[in-house]
Amino acid sequence: MRYEIRVDGQMSDELTTAFPELDSFVVPRQTVLYGQVKDDSHLYGLLVRFQSLGLRILEFRRLPEPE
Amino acid sequence: MGVMSHSVKEGHGDPSETAVTPDGDPVLAARLTVPTVPGTFVRRERLVEQLTEGARSPLTLVNGPAGAGKTLLVADWIRAREPGEVAWLTVEPEDCAPGVFWTYVLHAFGHHGIALPGNIGSPARPGEVDHSLLARLAAWLNGRDSRVVLVLDEFDRVAGCAEVAEGLQFVLRHAGEGLRLVIVSRTEPLLPLHRYRAAGELVDIRADDLAFGAEETAALVDRHGLPLSADGARVLTERTGGWAAGLRLCTLAAQRAGDPESFLKEFEPGHSTVADFLLGEVLRVHPAETQDLLLRTSILEETHPDLANALTGRDDAEPILEELQRANAFVEPIGHSWYRLHPLFAEILRVHLGVRHPGLAPELHRTAARWLIRAGLLDEALPHAADAGDWELAAAEFIDQLAIGRLLTGLAAERLDGLFARMAPEASGPAPDLVRAARELAHHDVDRGVAYLRRAEENLPGGDGGDAAAVRLSCAVLRVLAARVAGSADMAETAARAVAQAERALPADRLERCPELTALTLTDLGSAQLWAGRFDAARATLSDAVRTAQGPSTAFPRHEALSRLALIDFLYGHPGRAESHARGAIAEAEHSGLPVSDGTGMARLVLAAVAIDRDDLAAARDHLDQAAATTTAARDPIVAVEQAILRSRLLCARGDSGAALLALDELAEQRLVSAEPSPWVSERIAMATAAAQLADGDPRAAVKVFEERPGHSCPEGLVAEAWARVAAGESERALRILDGLPGPGNRGPVLEVWGLLTRAQAVDTLGDSSAAESLLLKALTAARPHHLRRPFLEAGPWVRQLLRDRPALAREHAWLTGTLSRRPVDGRSREEREEYASPRPEPLSAREGDVLERLAQLMSTEEIAADLHLSVNTVKTHLKSIYRKLAATRRGEAVRRARELGLL
Numbered sequence: 026m027r028y029e030i031r032v033d034g035q036m037s038d039e040l041t042t043a044f045p046e047l048d049s050f051v052v053p054r055q056t057v058l059y060g061q062v063k064d065d066s067h068l069y070g071l072l073v074r075f076q077s078l079g080l081r082i083l084e085f086r087r088l089p090e091p092e
Numbered sequence: 093m094g095v096m097s098h099s100v101k102e103g104h105g106d107p108s109e110t111a112v113t114p115d116g117d118p119v120l121a122a123r124l125t126v127p128t129v130p131g132t133f134v135r136r137e138r139l140v141e142q143l144t145e146g147a148r149s150p151l152t153l154v155n156g157p158a159g160a161g162k163t164l165l166v167a168d169w170i171r172a173r174e175p176g177e178v179a180w181l182t183v184e185p186e187d188c189a190p191g192v193f194w195t196y197v198l199h200a201f202g203h204h205g206i207a208l209p210g211n212i213g214s215p216a217r218p219g220e221v222d223h224s225l226l227a228r229l230a231a232w233l234n235g236r237d238s239r240v241v242l243v244l245d246e247f248d249r250v251a252g253c254a255e256v257a258e259g260l261q262f263v264l265r266h267a268g269e270g271l272r273l274v275i276v277s278r279t280e281p282l283l284p285l286h287r288y289r290a291a292g293e294l295v296d297i298r299a300d301d302l303a304f305g306a307e308e309t310a311a312l313v314d315r316h317g318l319p320l321s322a323d324g325a326r327v328l329t330e331r332t333g334g335w336a337a338g339l340r341l342c343t344l345a346a347q348r349a350g351d352p353e354s355f356l357k358e359f360e361p362g363h364s365t366v367a368d369f370l371l372g373e374v375l376r377v378h379p380a381e382t383q384d385l386l387l388r389t390s391i392l393e394e395t396h397p398d399l400a401n402a403l404t405g406r407d408d409a410e411p412i413l414e415e416l417q418r419a420n421a422f423v424e425p426i427g428h429s430w431y432r433l434h435p436l437f438a439e440i441l442r443v444h445l446g447v448r449h450p451g452l453a454p455e456l457h458r459t460a461a462r463w464l465i466r467a468g469l470l471d472e473a474l475p476h477a478a479d480a481g482d483w484e485l486a487a488a489e490f491i492d493q494l495a496i497g498r499l500l501t502g503l504a505a506e507r508l509d510g511l512f513a514r515m516a517p518e519a520s521g522p523a524p525d526l527v528r529a530a531r532e533l534a535h536h537d538v539d540r541g542v543a544y545l546r547r548a549e550e551n552l553p554g555g556d557g558g559d560a561a562a563v564r565l566s567c568a569v570l571r572v573l574a575a576r577v578a579g580s581a582d583m584a585e586t587a588a589r590a591v592a593q594a595e596r597a598l599p600a601d602r603l604e605r606c607p608e609l610t611a612l613t614l615t616d617l618g619s620a621q622l623w624a625g626r627f628d629a630a631r632a633t634l635s636d637a638v639r640t641a642q643g644p645s646t647a648f649p650r651h652e653a654l655s656r657l658a659l660i661d662f663l664y665g666h667p668g669r670a671e672s673h674a675r676g677a678i679a680e681a682e683h684s685g686l687p688v689s690d691g692t693g694m695a696r697l698v699l700a701a702v703a704i705d706r707d708d709l710a711a712a713r714d715h716l717d718q719a720a721a722t723t724t725a726a727r728d729p730i731v732a733v734e735q736a737i738l739r740s741r742l743l744c745a746r747g748d749s750g751a752a753l754l755a756l757d758e759l760a761e762q763r764l765v766s767a768e769p770s771p772w773v774s775e776r777i778a779m780a781t782a783a784a785q786l787a788d789g790d791p792r793a794a795v796k797v798f799e800e801r802p803g804h805s806c807p808e809g810l811v812a813e814a815w816a817r818v819a820a821g822e823s824e825r826a827l828r829i830l831d832g833l834p835g836p837g838n839r840g841p842v843l844e845v846w847g848l849l850t851r852a853q854a855v856d857t858l859g860d861s862s863a864a865e866s867l868l869l870k871a872l873t874a875a876r877p878h879h880l881r882r883p884f885l886e887a888g889p890w891v892r893q894l895l896r897d898r899p900a901l902a903r904e905h906a907w908l909t910g911t912l913s914r915r916p917v918d919g920r921s922r923e924e925r926e927e928y929a930s931p932r933p934e935p936l937s938a939r940e941g942d943v944l945e946r947l948a949q950l951m952s953t954e955e956i957a958a959d960l961h962l963s964v965n966t967v968k969t970h971l972k973s974i975y976r977k978l979a980a981t982r983r984g985e986a987v988r989r990a991r992e993l994g995l996l
Contacts, residue, residue, distance in 0.1 A: 034368070
């Protein structure tokens with residue numbers, strides 16, 4: 026499962042190290058993180074990690090699998 | 093170091109507060125204390141009003157993201173409005189185990205001066221809590237004049253635990269006006285919130301409510317000595333989204349800025365995430381030492397100046413922490429020189445630590461573990477040793493502090509098991525191997541457990557020092573357990589001697605802190621002795637086990653020991669003693685909240701056996717069903733065998749001897765788990781088979797069972813053979829066998845009655861009817877106090893004939909004659925049931941009481957189920973049990989009986 030998560034604000038490089046399993050890039054006022062999510066418990070774990078770092082999730086969506 | 097240990101002791105508050113939970117954890121008073129509200133806190137009346145409103149409904153929910161100011165809001169409300177009795181608990185992730193959660197809740201009540209009555213009990217197992225315990229708690233809360241406000245802070249840490257939520261829901265529903273629940277959480281709890289909302293019983297304070305308005309922002313900034321124009325406040329509020337943590341960080345940064353007013357006005361998080369950016373800003377303005385301390389202590393939940401010094405390698409922690417606290421930045425004091433880092437900031441700091449000092453975290457964890465161990469805080473130290481990957485340290489300390497028994501029993505078992513499950517395979521030495529052995533034995537994998545145990549023994553340290561003694565003691569305790577599972581009393585006795593020897597090398601106060609070690613050793617030893625048929629030794633050992641200190645860590649071994657004592661009493665023919673030990677075992681389990689499925693089931697089996705002797709077959713079946721609900725039969729061969737034997741006896745009593753024989757055949761083919769056979773257990777199977785053959789009308793086959801296995805390992809077997817011989821017409825042989833019975837002092841009424849009856853029948857067949865009659869009289873007298881009907885039912889027609897011929901005798905023994913005159917077994921009239929039940933009705937459980945109460949209100953089964961939030965089937969089970977206990981067959985009758993007995 027590949028997911029894309031959009032977070033409010035630009036995360037510093039330091040802060041993105043909290044999500045070593047995801048790649049990221051910044052767009053104006055947002056940070057986009059994306060990558061492979063193993064299973065549901067990984068998914069929920071990610072949500073908790075975002076929340077515990079005070080990050081506001083704007084969008085969370087599953088990406089179509091590459092052919 | 094002396095200073096350090098002293099201050100740590102202080103850290104846990106006064107002695108009453110240092111009470112150790114069943115978990116073995118010293119309860120950090122901080123978890124139970126209402127947090128202090130800093131002077132810069134801005135009280136917002138609109139929220140305080142909402143909370144006060146909430147205290148009028150059962151449930152208040154304070155839901156918002158990290159750093160929204162939830163905790164301080166509730167703490168300030170408590171200080172400001174004093175809403176009556178308050179119990180505060182800051183939830184931890186390990187509270188996900190319901191047993192642990194409720195232990196802390198009960199502790200919170202106690203900590204806040206709300207004295208719970210002793211009969212509520214406390215959970216003994218981490219994973220589950222018995223429903224009856226929660227029912228007792230709810231009933232008690234409901235019955236009080238005043239209400240308790242229970243605050244559960246950081247509830248999101250157990251948000252995923254359905255069982256915790258269910259328990260809370262149950263207690264909240266049944267505590268009525270007596271309980272007000274305030275849940276502080278980042279996520280919604282798993283309670284049926286829609287139901288509370290629909291009923292107007294929920295006050296919801298959410299992120300939008302918690303967000304600061306512009307005026308509130310102005311007040312907050314002003315409180316920090318930084319005046320701000322209305323316009324500036326509006327802009328700042330907008331940019332932080334009114335988020336408390338953002339505002340706080342922003343204000344802190346402004347305080348350090350050259351021109352605070354313009355900093356605040358022009359504050360522009362720009363495109364960064366607020367906390368990330370601000371934390372960087374705020375951190376930057378602190379001196380390098382402070383930054384370093386914050387980064388390094390971010391691996392801890394709570395810190396102490398000495399511990400912080402250990403992590404920084406400097407000695408300036410005290411002034412730094414005091415300064416940070418004064419500046420209201422990051423850390424809050426939690427009393428007795430301990431501090432807690434704001435969880436949100438700690439989380440971000442940990443990320444920074446990883447970037448600035450890659451690879452340092454494990455080192456810090458190791459240092460923290462060592463410091464906490466020296467401070468005597470093993471439970472706090474173990475997770476850090478694990479995070480450092482230093483398993484040798486974790487295991488060595490665990491063994492050295494005699495904690496091995498806590499892997500086998502008590503509330504910490506699951507948590508410790510989970511912790512050590514991560515242990516690296518490379519960790520070597522006796523301590524890691526002992527921990528592995530204990531885990532395998534706890535999971536009933538004896539072969540692997542013993543393999544680890546053997547490897548540990550090969551590497552035992554020499555010398556008589558305390559360390560070596562602790563390793564030897566742990567080893568011996570596990571050996572006793574392994575011997576029990578292998579069914580070897582000799583090995584168990586040898587290991588128990590090794591336990592005693594190792595104990596002598598250890599100071600008494602260290603041993604006293606681990607009562608579970610003694611309880612486990614004695615119960616395991618007694619069980620091995622019982623299996624081997626060393627009944628007297630087993631009785632003495634198990635009685636010692638029962639004398640160990642009562643508490644959650646010893647609840648399970650004590651329950652087991654009592655159950656086994658009950659079985660020994662039964663085997664010796666003492667129904668009264670057997671019953672009282674069995675009831676003691678069940679009470680121990682209920683008091684400690686041991687769920688039924690975790691009980692041994694043996695106590696129920698003994699009650700079933702006694703009920704069969706009394707010909708109370710309905711009760712017997714009920715007890716058997718309850719025994720079958722436990723999971724022990726798979727591991728405990730005695731339970732497995734007794735369960736099958738009693739089923740066969742019940743089948744025989746109901747006249748289905750064919751089915752009984754089939755069941756026993758199956759049992760004989762099963763391989764029992766123990767390596768060494770038990771002489772008496774196999775004899776019990778033989779006896780049951782012989783009895784079924786007799787019931788089947790084939791006395792020759794019954795005698796053959798005994799001829800195939802000469803000799804007896806228990807007095808009961810002797811009587812059983814004599815009984816079969818009489819039936820087969822070998823009366824003289826039977827009398828000779830009976831001469832081998834132990835003296836009257838060593839046999840209970842049941843054996844006495846069977847012996848007398850056998851003898852009576854034998855002499856009667858030999859033509860001496862007057863001797864037979866006098867023996868029968870003796871048997872009746874011995875049987876009457878215990879209402880032992882079964883022997884007379886099986887004795888054949890001549891007993892009935894005699895009683896018919898002697899009306900005076902029949903009247904004197906009315907307890908028996910009603911049963912005898914009826915055939916078949918099931919047609920007993922109600923009067924007789926009542927006659928039997930009236931002397932001592934079995935007490936109703938709390939739950940059954942609930943059901944009975946509603947029964948009296950003429951509620952239907954479905955209505956009762958809905959009202960109590962139970963399934964219809966569960967209610968039916970309770971009803972059945974109520975009918976049985978009250979000897980009633982219908983609702984009306986049950987209610988009438990309950991009124992007569994003063995139960996309603």
